[in-house]
Amino acid sequence: MTNSNLMRDHDNSDNPVIRFIGLGETGVKLVETLAMIGLKGVQSHSLDTDNRSLSRCHQSKTLLLGKSIPCGLGAGGDVALARAAVESDRDHILKLVSGADLVFVIAGMGGGTGTEAASFVARLAKETGALVVGVAATPFNCEGSRRCNKAAGGIRDLKQSSDVVFHFSNEEVIQIAGGEISLNNALEIANRHLCESVLGLSRMLIEPGLLNVSFGDLQASMKGRHSLGSTLCVEGVGEDLAADVMKKILSHPAARMGKALSEATTLLVHLSGGENLSLAKINTVIESISLHASANDVIVGASGSGSDNVLQVILVIVQETKSNNFIMDANVSKNLPENEALDLSYPENFMPSGENSYMDLGSDSTGANRVRFAYTPPAPAVETITPEMKDSLLEAAAKQEPNRKKRKEIKQEMLPLEVISKGRFEKSEPTIHKGEDLDQPTYIRRGMMLN
């Protein structure tokens, strides 16, 4: 039923099918904000292991992960628990992402659910053939090194399983706005930026334009890059629209004083102005952007549906892959032991049945008319689970632990930087040049892949 619904969506409109999927508390909050803005034709889904955070969702469709294990109480920062939860709902998530052209996986890193589930969902989405953009917020440094390390690992995993990751660190807000900023404001800036990224990119694809930046352009510039990126949305006002736009772009936190521009491999620029948006104006903006970006692929789009006095510019930056990490492509990831881990999962009757799913409950009300009424999910369906079953489930989850460890180790081996043998130079004096160990093969240091 859900599938047919989605398929119809796909057929009816020429626009690419876009899904927002929020994971964990932060992700859910962001998706809820995005859903509130209500971009036409975009479906928003909130996924969490915590019932409480889902109960605050009114605009997006919700799905409780791991009804049977954390029982809607949240993963509490336990990535193993989060993993088990998200894996148990694999089929549901697959339904959510199937049929989509572009999937945004939105999560806050550092906790349990967001950190662990994001890469899993991204991988599922990738397997269905969608272009996957990860959107990640990372914690403040003062939240502890453990959380920060976990966040870094989460970002790395997400980068491996999605095409591009838009990443914004809360710490950057402090660096830009100063330490005196209130926590509330800081979080708001970070959230606003991430929402802006997602909305800007979606709008660029959906809004009809004079010069279109098509989904194909996006796909060509992002697919399989596994890189970092960001999206800037600025509005130029006043006499000299182009100069104002440029000033705002450069002072934007995500542009990092223009450094992000110069490091970018691809830039997608979309301008929307009034009906008589002049070519000269477009030219000025593109030229001044190109000034800061050296020898890059710049794709330009423009639309004239806005107002005359405001020039809106959406700039998508795709950065070069700093590929110290080994990158897995979707078809490689299919062969990963993850799926083996899945196989030792749960007896059939433990799986939450399709009929009881929130997916189905939500799917009969489309995003458009759901704006008006709030949808609160019912309590998790646990009646099929007896206490004994629950115990054995928890045991199964515990048993999975050593397996998971083993898999982690295998992953480690795939990151060659950590275990590079220097061969015959193992015992000789290392040749360090500007912090690089020249004894290690150049092709590894430069991230070249032999395949």
Added chain:
Amino acid sequence: MSDSQIIVGLEIGTSKVCVVVGEVNDNQVANIIGLGQSKSRGVRKGEIVDVSVVEEDVRNAIVEAEHMADVEIQSVFLGVTGSHMRGFNNTGVHPVVSADREINDADIQDVIKNAKAVNLPSDHSVIHVIRQHFRVDGQDGVLNPEGMLGAKIEVDVHVVSGRYNRLQNPIRLVSGLHLQVENIAFNGLASSLATLSTEQKELGSLVIDLGAGTTEYAIYSGGVIKHTGVLAVGGDHVSNDLAYGLKVPLGRAEQLKVDNGSAVIDPESNDRMMDLSSDNIIPGKKVNLKHLQMIMSMRLREIFELIANDIEQAGLIDYLRAGVVLCGGGARTPHITKLAREVFNLPAAIGRSSTVSGIKNALDEPEFSTSIGLIKFGAFQSQAMPKREGLGRAIRKQFVSLFGGRK
């Protein structure tokens, strides 16, 4: 024999020990009369790591050279290298004190002495102090100020220094073989002496000696040496990268490098596999030729880029009008000149040791340039120091100037 002088160059390299015997006649023209080589087993990155093995290798090479040249080798000019060596420019200043303001020989000696007084780390000692040019009262480009009038005389010198203890290792080893070390020379300098003509030095050239363990480079411009440097990266690194990347033993990797290597990726090698199963390494082992060339090309390109960066920092990249000259075993890599042209944006060629005469065919190979350069270096030295002064005294004087000058 009576009028000629025997000069022997000894290079203890990472891949081979090479002895070249030269005969210098009265006209100071060097003529190569003998060559001895042996595989080097105890050297890593240009420095000795196993003394007893190296001793044996050096002895073998010396014996071979003695046989070929039919002379008894008593003393050698020794090439040294290693990551510890540094090259930099220094200036010495000296006020002319004589009443008539005429610059005499003593003034020149003094100003050079001042230039030698460089602020080195305590464990470093000076190997070469090479005069670039003099300045008299700010007038630039004076080649020989003797007899000129002036109040202040300055001299620019290029100084090559290295760690005292690490320089002593090869010297002690050679001395232990009852051979006298007449002088030591930086390998990069020696290679440049062998490969560059006077015109090339005048126009400005870069000499890169791609050795097995180290890569040395020297820059000439306006006829004088401007810059030298060493990278402790060389052909061994290429082999090691290949062994790691292609998962073959190091020895086989070395062979693959020699047989199929290329400094640039050949578009035709795309997806060509080489079957190695006949070598009994791993049954059915196949190696992708493109991977091989990619690994090699990246390493060699990196070496060139590091050198290019260094030269750019020294501000000399625009002075290299005669281009890049490549020598050393690495210069045998196919298409290496193409890669050098790409990286430096300058013409590049393989160095020919054409500046000496003798058994040309055997020696006109890039890997002998250092040893041949040592002969040239030796010829210059003995020219500067007439033989009748007595060899023992001459050597003592040399050593005093080399190591005794260290304060």
